[in-house]
Amino acid sequence: xxxxxxxxxxxxxxxxxxVLLLAWMIVPLVLTVYFSLLRYNLLMPGTERFVGxxxxxxxxxxxxxxxxxxxxxxxxxxxxxxxxxxxVLLAILLDQPMWGQGIVRILVxxxxxxxxxxxxxxxxxxxxxxxxxxxxxxxxxxGLQPFDFLTHAPLASIIGIVSWQWLPFATLILLTAIQxxxxxxxxxxxxxxxSPLSRFWYITLPHLxxxxxxxxxxxxxxxLSVFAEILVTTNGGPGNASTNLTYLVYARSLLNFDVGxxxxxxxxxxxxxxxxxxxxxxxxxxxxxx
Amino acid sequence: MARAVSTRRKVGYTIAAWIIGLAIFFPILWTILTSxxxxxxxxxxxxxxxxxxxTTENYSTVMERSNYFRHFWNSVVISLGSTVxxxxxxxxxxxxxxxxxxxxxxxxxxxxxxxxxxxPVGVLIPIYLIFRDVGLLDTKTGLVIVLTxxxxxxxxxMLYTYFKEIPGEILEASRMDGASLRDxxxxxxxxxxxxxxxxxxxxxxxxxWNEAFWTLNLTAAKAAPLTAFxxxxxxxxxxxxxxxxxxxxxxxxxxxxxxxxxxxxLVRGLTFGAVx
Numbered sequence: 241x242x243x244x245x246x247x248x249x250x251x252x253x254x255x256x257x258x259v260l261l262l263a264w265m266i267v268p269l270v271l272t273v274y275f276s277l278l279r280y281n282l283l284m285p286g287t288e289r290f291v292g293x294x295x296x297x298x299x300x301x302x303x304x305x306x307x308x309x310x311x312x313x314x315x316x317x318x319x320x321x322x323x324x325x326x327x328v329l330l331a332i333l334l335d336q337p338m339w340g341q342g343i344v345r346i347l348v349x350x351x352x353x354x355x356x357x358x359x360x361x362x363x364x365x366x367x368x369x370x371x372x373x374x375x376x377x378x379x380x381x382x383g384l385q386p387f388d389f390l391t392h393a394p395l396a397s398i399i400g401i402v403s404w405q406w407l408p409f410a411t412l413i414l415l416t417a418i419q420x421x422x423x424x425x426x427x428x429x430x431x432x433x434x435s436p437l438s439r440f441w442y443i444t445l446p447h448l449x450x451x452x453x454x455x456x457x458x459x460x461x462x463x464l465s466v467f468a469e470i471l472v473t474t475n476g477g478p479g480n481a482s483t484n485l486t487y488l489v490y491a492r493s494l495l496n497f498d499v500g501x502x503x504x505x506x507x508x509x510x511x512x513x514x515x516x517x518x519x520x521x522x523x524x525x526x527x528x529x530x
Numbered sequence: 531m532a533r534a535v536s537t538r539r540k541v542g543y544t545i546a547a548w549i550i551g552l553a554i555f556f557p558i559l560w561t562i563l564t565s566x567x568x569x570x571x572x573x574x575x576x577x578x579x580x581x582x583x584x585t586t587e588n589y590s591t592v593m594e595r596s597n598y599f600r601h602f603w604n605s606v607v608i609s610l611g612s613t614v615x616x617x618x619x620x621x622x623x624x625x626x627x628x629x630x631x632x633x634x635x636x637x638x639x640x641x642x643x644x645x646x647x648x649x650p651v652g653v654l655i656p657i658y659l660i661f662r663d664v665g666l667l668d669t670k671t672g673l674v675i676v677l678t679x680x681x682x683x684x685x686x687x688m689l690y691t692y693f694k695e696i697p698g699e700i701l702e703a704s705r706m707d708g709a710s711l712r713d714x715x716x717x718x719x720x721x722x723x724x725x726x727x728x729x730x731x732x733x734x735x736x737x738x739w740n741e742a743f744w745t746l747n748l749t750a751a752k753a754a755p756l757t758a759f760x761x762x763x764x765x766x767x768x769x770x771x772x773x774x775x776x777x778x779x780x781x782x783x784x785x786x787x788x789x790x791x792x793x794x795x796l797v798r799g800l801t802f803g804a805v806x
Contacts, residue, residue: 246630249711250629250630253622253623253625253626254627256619256622256623257642258623258642264645265648267656268652268653268656269652272653272655272656275655330550333550336539337536337539337543338547339544343551344548344551347554348550348551348554348555349789349790350554350786350790351554352789352796353782353789354782355740356757357746357760358781358782359557361764361778365771365774366564372573372771377577381576404554409800413801417805454801458801461646461647464649465650467650467743468743471746485651486651489651493658499655503655506652506654506655510649513647521644525636
């Protein structure tokens with residue numbers, strides 16, 4: 241009786257969250273798919289009509305779309321490589337005995353708390369600017385020609401900025417995982433004469449594999465949607481050199497007012513994110529059972 | 531013997547870690563230092579590191595000229611508002627899932643999480659058009675609604691993992707003593723749940739403060755929070771490095787300080803309990 245009572249109470253308490261999220265997910269999702277099948281331009285109101293998969297076909301035939309897809313993959317892949325490799329090394333270092341460990345950890349984590357527009361603008365103006373940026377000053381000091389990062393290597397520069405933002409996240413997660421490593425096992429291996437490299441390869445890395453997978457999956461979800469960093473630094477340019485899928489959809493729909501075409505890009509982005517999400521959800525779900 | 535070796539090692543580790551730590555922190559440090567320089571000194575060649583004429587003039591200029599406080603206030607309202615609203619919706623949901631688990635609880639949790647995986651750009655256009663039609667574009671209310679919804683899965687999940695750690699026996703005991711559901715929530719659960727709720731609040735204020743997709747796309751001048759205000763410096767005005775730095779320092783300082791207290795919550799909140 242009490243259980244029956246509390247069960248229905250529980251259902252009532254959970255429903256606002258469920259209903260809101262359902263509405264948040266279903267309504268825009270259905271509309272995006274619907275818009276993607278229309279010819280729909282905000283500058284020509286009243287001319288909307290059903291065109292089937294034409295928007296997808298136009299997207300598919302547009303070289304800008306393929307550039308954006310490639311850039312999206314390069315951006316996600318590049319940042320993942322830097323942050324995971326850097327994060328593993330940094331986590332191992334921070335796990336060693338040292339003075340001022342707490343302070344060093346605070347210094348390392350700090351970039352994660354800087355809002356994306358600030359970090360993008362600081363890097364763009366104060367570091368990468370070819371005239372007065374700190375990198376240019378450094379080049380001049382050693383007698384080199386200053387390099388215009390955002391013009392000649394826009395995507396690589398953005399990968400650098402985004403990596404700086406996400407390295408703290410990877411480090412923090414991996415450090416948490418490393419600290420749960422059984423130290424006796426490590427000492428035993430050390431006494432048996434295992435070299436630091438083989439200890440890393442056969443003990444630390446397998447222990448971290450789960451955390452590394454989690455970092456990769458979660459970061460991928462967020463990195464597929466990198467936007468502010470591109471908007472502030474390059475506006476997707478020069479040309480389309482640093483346009484990712486997210487930025488392409490934004491440019492299509494809110495700058496060129498092509499709602500139909502933009503929505504088709506949005507659907508592609510959803511499919512791309514879902515491929516990653518399936519793996520991530522499976523891992524989290526397993527953990528929920530345990 | 532072993533002690534001596536480990537001390538020498540410790541010195542090595544300390545030096546390496548401090549060098550890397552300071553290098554990673556350097557862009558932030560440089561921004562803070564530049565905010566205290568004059569514009570001329572900010573672009574002087576070679577750059578001056580510490581020995582310059584310290585001035586707070588940039589801070590007063592930024593505050594006077596650019597409605598800085600309005601944007602700051604927008605950030606405060608949007609991040610706190612969306613977090614509190616999210617907590618009000620999520621606390622009952624997380625409570626019921628943690629203490630009265632049903633057959634479908636796990637599925638509901640996983641489904642909520644899946645909404646977080648939806649790329650914002652996939653729903654940008656409908657949301658933008660709906661907001662335009664109902665007059666929510668460039669309003670704080672609109673952003674509070676959107677940020678509440680995008681962070682709701684994280685809030686529910688974090689609360690759920692915290693509530694799960696509260697022993698159920700205590701609830702049973704109070705139920706035996708004849709406590710009603712209301713008493714149970716107010717006198718038994720709330721005191722035990724406060725630390726978890728506080729952690730969740732902290733992390734979500736940080737996430738909402740720094741959110742830079744919806745805030746950039748759904749605001750213009752009126753409701754723009756600091757993320758969008760700083761983005762406006764990407765115009766030639768951004769070449770005034772000292773003022774840019776002062777505006778940036780003020781925008782990141784509160785969150786930097788909050789963030790340092792939230793390291794543990796960050797791991798729990800952003801990995802959905804997959805790494806502990």
